[in-house]
Amino acid sequence: MSKKIIAGNWKQNGTLKSSVRLTKKILEALKKNKCRHEIIIIPPAIFLLPIKDLIYKSKIKLGAQNVSAFNNGAYTGEISGTMLKDSKVEYCLVGHSERRHIINEDEYILSSKVSQLIDNDITIIYCFGETLSEYKNKKTKLILKNQLKKLFLSNKNNLKKKPSKLVLAYEPVWAIGTGLVPSPEELASIFKFIRNTVNKMNKNYSSIKILYGGSVSEDNAPSLIDTEYIDGLLIGGASLIAKKFIDICSTI
Numbered sequence: 001m002s003k004k005i006i007a008g009n010w011k012q013n014g015t016l017k018s019s020v021r022l023t024k025k026i027l028e029a030l031k032k033n034k035c036r037h038e039i040i041i042i043p044p045a046i047f048l049l050p051i052k053d054l055i056y057k058s059k060i061k062l063g064a065q066n067v068s069a070f071n072n073g074a075y076t077g078e079i080s081g082t083m084l085k086d087s088k089v090e091y092c093l094v095g096h097s098e099r100r101h102i103i104n105e106d107e108y109i110l111s112s113k114v115s116q117l118i119d120n121d122i123t124i125i126y127c128f129g130e131t132l133s134e135y136k137n138k139k140t141k142l143i144l145k146n147q148l149k150k151l152f153l154s155n156k157n158n159l160k161k162k163p164s165k166l167v168l169a170y171e172p173v174w175a176i177g178t179g180l181v182p183s184p185e186e187l188a189s190i191f192k193f194i195r196n197t198v199n200k201m202n203k204n205y206s207s208i209k210i211l212y213g214g215s216v217s218e219d220n221a222p223s224l225i226d227t228e229y230i231d232g233l234l235i236g237g238a239s240l241i242a243k244k245f246i247d248i249c250s251t252i
């Protein structure tokens with residue numbers, strides 16, 4: 001199996017103590033069993049620096065959950081791409097469904113965030129996916145195509161300059177935190193569609209990796225990762241429990 005990406009999004013969970021403990025357990029496990037995959041942990045912003053100090057000699061990469069749409073200046077409470085770069089953060093999520101639907105981030109904001117990250121050489125993990133009603137109304141492919149078009153054809157972001165700085169994460173909104181996962185047939189068909197759609201936009205985009213996210217567990221990870229065109233997994237809930245995350249990393 002080729003090298004995959006396994007990213008753990010810790011969301012707004014944990015304490016400094018529990019985050020350090022979780023990181024140490026992952027480090028210990030990786031020392032024991034040789035996981036060939038690329039592991040990214042994505043803690044809450046306030047814990048990024050102490051965790052960076054724990055993982056700096058390891059192969060684990062550090063990701064942020066969010067970035068400001070603006071560069072440094074009078075934007076109280078925000079953290080800029082420049083600051084993330086300065087803190088040695090290598091990845092950042094953009095477009096997660098919780099930020100789209102709870103924080104109401106629109107495509108304009110997402111595009112600005114993409115630009116800020118590209119300017120700072122941080123790899124974007126760009127999440128997209130359909131809602132439950134869109135899925136029920138059989139609009140999945142239409143919605144995904146529109147979301148991808150908005151990302152790739154936006155004049156506002158500078159993605160064309162550095163497509164290697166993008167990883168896509170298909171996350172059906174109805175699968176996040178629900179225990180529901182698309183059927184193997186649905187996933188195979190959707191991933192083929194996403195791959196073709198991305199490749200058709202620009203031949204330079206054919207090496208962009210595409211992850212799956214949504215209720216990944218230690219039980220379903222091996223079959224998910226076997227799906228054609230899935231280059232890795234974005235994991236929420238299961239990434240908060242050391243044993244589950246380690247099992248996923250070591251069994252695929």
Ligand code: PEP
Binds near residue numbers: 237
């Ligand atoms: C996520 O939040 O990106 C996610 C996939 O969550 P979960 O694995 O808990 O469904």
